[in-house]
Amino acid sequence: MVNQNGVNQLINAIFALLIITVKLLILILLIQLPFASPYFFAVMMAYGVFYLSNYMNALALDLPTDSYTEFLNRFKTSLSSLFQKENIDELSLSRGLPPNVWKEIFNLKPLSVAIPKEFGGRGVKVKECLGLLSAASYESLPLSLTFGINIALFLEPLAKYGNEVIKGDIFKHFLDYGAMGGLMITEPDYGSDALSMRTQNQLIDNEYHVKGTKHWQGLTGLANYWLITSRNANAEGNLGRDVDFFIADTHKPNQNIEVLEYYDNAGLYMIPYGLNKVDVKLPQENKLIPESTGLKLMLDVLHRSRFQFPGMGMGFLKRMMDEATTHCKERIVGTSNLFSLDQVQFQLAKMQSYFTLCSAMCAKSCKVSGIDNDVSGSGVHANSMKALVTDMMQDSAQMLVQLSGGKGYRLSHIGGRGIMDSRPFQIFEGSNEMLYTQISEGILKDMKKKKTENLGEYLAINELTSNASKLYKKEFDFNIGSPISQRKMIDLGKVIARVVTVNDLLELNNDGFSQQLTDNSVEMVRQEIVMLLASLQHHQNISALENLGNSDWMAFA
Numbered sequence: 001m002v003n004q005n006g007v008n009q010l011i012n013a014i015f016a017l018l019i020i021t022v023k024l025l026i027l028i029l030l031i032q033l034p035f036a037s038p039y040f041f042a043v044m045m046a047y048g049v050f051y052l053s054n055y056m057n058a059l060a061l062d063l064p065t066d067s068y069t070e071f072l073n074r075f076k077t078s079l080s081s082l083f084q085k086e087n088i089d090e091l092s093l094s095r096g097l098p099p100n101v102w103k104e105i106f107n108l109k110p111l112s113v114a115i116p117k118e119f120g121g122r123g124v125k126v127k128e129c130l131g132l133l134s135a136a137s138y139e140s141l142p143l144s145l146t147f148g149i150n151i152a153l154f155l156e157p158l159a160k161y162g163n164e165v166i167k168g169d170i171f172k173h174f175l176d177y178g179a180m181g182g183l184m185i186t187e188p189d190y191g192s193d194a195l196s197m198r199t200q201n202q203l204i205d206n207e208y209h210v211k212g213t214k215h216w217q218g219l220t221g222l223a224n225y226w227l228i229t230s231r232n233a234n235a236e237g238n239l240g241r242d243v244d245f246f247i248a249d250t251h252k253p254n255q256n257i258e259v260l261e262y263y264d265n266a267g268l269y270m271i272p273y274g275l276n277k278v279d280v281k282l283p284q285e286n287k288l289i290p291e292s293t294g295l296k297l298m299l300d301v302l303h304r305s306r307f308q309f310p311g312m313g314m315g316f317l318k319r320m321m322d323e324a325t326t327h328c329k330e331r332i333v334g335t336s337n338l339f340s341l342d343q344v345q346f347q348l349a350k351m352q353s354y355f356t357l358c359s360a361m362c363a364k365s366c367k368v369s370g371i372d373n374d375v376s377g378s379g380v381h382a383n384s385m386k387a388l389v390t391d392m393m394q395d396s397a398q399m400l401v402q403l404s405g406g407k408g409y410r411l412s413h414i415g416g417r418g419i420m421d422s423r424p425f426q427i428f429e430g431s432n433e434m435l436y437t438q439i440s441e442g443i444l445k446d447m448k449k450k451k452t453e454n455l456g457e458y459l460a461i462n463e464l465t466s467n468a469s470k471l472y473k474k475e476f477d478f479n480i481g482s483p484i485s486q487r488k489m490i491d492l493g494k495v496i497a498r499v500v501t502v503n504d505l506l507e508l509n510n511d512g513f514s515q516q517l518t519d520n521s522v523e524m525v526r527q528e529i530v531m532l533l534a535s536l537q538h539h540q541n542i543s544a545l546e547n548l549g550n551s552d553w554m555a556f557a
């Protein structure tokens with residue numbers, strides 16, 4: 001088998017040899033040509049060749065020659081020692097990161113994983129992207145989200161749908177100058193209902209004028225590039241149903257985004273958020289090129305991003321688990337350590353189950369979410385991963401803080417911060433309630449199509465759940481007739497997300513992943529499924545009262 005690293009080294013060796021030859025040529029030209037031909041011509045020739053040699057030198061240096069293991073190990077060690085040196089617990093108390101820390105991080109070229117090979121990157125391999133996200137989130141969830149925004153919401157869409165004319169320059173800025181990019185979808189009046197956005201575009205004199213107001217964009221005021229969503233306005237000013245994507249380069253004239261306000265986000269201090277005024281004029285080549293509609297492009301981009309959430313979850317869940325385990329072994333309460341208490345064992349086993357399920361998601365994501373795959377139709381799978389992993393992240397942080405006692409309730413404690421840092425993951429890129437509802441809608445629709453009302457029978461024939469459904473045959477042997485209330489849809493969505501993930505876990509286990517962790521996780525999930533199904537079956541559709549009536553307890557005391 002051809003080793004990619006070996007090929008790169010061979011290419012570099014050829015470049016190096018070429019460079020030496022070219023430099024020798026320069027020397028000969030400089031010595032010979034003043035006598036043989038007009039001096040001016042010789043100097044120009046020599047300069048041309050020298051420039052070419054530098055260009056080739058740069059090319060040779062730009063090609064990544066490290067194996068992924070070398071790259072990732074260097075990233076992990078450098079990040080860990082940088083955060084130790086700078087004291088990440090202290091840094092996390094204030095907003096942003098000092099420029100020297102950003103610089104040191106970007107010197108490691110983390111975003112090279114999401115840049116195609118032909119532009120000097122490592123080739124946009126999902127495994128490499130998730131490995132980087134995970135390594136970062138073990139040290140800092142906000143840092144991992146910063147990479148996640150750049151990778152899934154900017155670089156991957158650009159690599160897949162960007163005009164070839166603009167790609168080279170942008171990728172170079174990311175690789176060589178530490179540029180960053182983000183995505184603008186949400187508007188103050190349109191969040192969950194993003195398709196009703198009012199930001200509009202119009203083609204006037206070969207330029208797209210894009211105007212509107214966006215808010216809550218990760219990297220507000222910091223990103224060099226923005227991917228901006230908008231709807232086309234016709235001559236009468238009516239907005240089309242489709243959504244168009246444009247790239248703005250904030251350093252170019254007429255493309256800057258004005259920040260109207262910075263938000264006091266409750267966690268993720270490292271990342272600036274705020275209110276953005278969009279009023280830009282963009283060349284036509286800055287428009288992403290959809291394969292069919294902009295809506296399909298949007299689904300492909302958002303589903304791929306949701307498929308890659310487990311990368312950010314992985315390191316974070318492992319860190320919460322490691323911290324909790326160490327603490328519980330060391331902390332003596334009464335006559336023994338916390339570790340020996342039954343309830344503590346339950347909590348730690350749960351954290352291990354989360355770690356296991358997230359591992360399965362990562363492994364599966366590598367197989368299905370590459371930019372060559374169209375994931376616009378993979379809503380059930382992508383939404384299952386995003387909603388479940390983010391619920392597990394929040395729950396893990398809550399458990400670590402609980403187990404740490406008062407010590408955990410501090411911003412300088414990774415668990416204390418973890419609660420607020422992981423919380424918005426349940427809100428952004430589709431609130432989890434919305435995603436669980438969509439999962440159930442997808443399943444119930446397909447059940448209707450397949451003419452079955454028995455959940456167990458259906459899950460046994462759906463390839464996303466068929467293997468796992470065998471493990472929970474007894475639990476799933478009941479009928480569901482649609483329509484059901486939304487609160488029931490959400491319970492059902494949570495159940496489906498778990499079965500889908502256990503299905504992925506069985507695949508990972510088949511490839512050799514720990515049997516004990518798998519068995520424990522299967523049983524942990526069984527307990528969660530039983531609880532969720534009980535909830536689903538016992539909802540009474542109680543509504544919130546408009547008027548609280550006779551409800552002041554003081555009147556009765």
Ligand SMILES: Cc1cc2nc3c(=O)[nH]c(=O)nc-3n(C[C@H](O)[C@H](O)[C@H](O)COP(=O)(O)OP(=O)(O)OC[C@H]3O[C@@H](n4cnc5c(N)ncnc54)[C@H](O)[C@@H]3O)c2cc1C
Nearest residue numbers: 183184185186191192216217218424427428429431433434
């Ligand atoms: C930290 C953070 C980072 C963000 N990053 C970005 C970014 O980079 N780019 C960007 O464009 N946007 C970003 N957002 C915006 C985010 O995507 C929106 O906040 C989100 O889509 C929800 O929209 P909203 O805030 O308008 O809430 P609303 O749409 O008003 O929804 C509020 C709540 O109502 C409930 N709800 C809504 N719809 C349903 C439903 N169908 N079923 C059940 N319950 C429902 C949910 O609990 C939801 O959280 C970010 C937000 C946060 C907090």
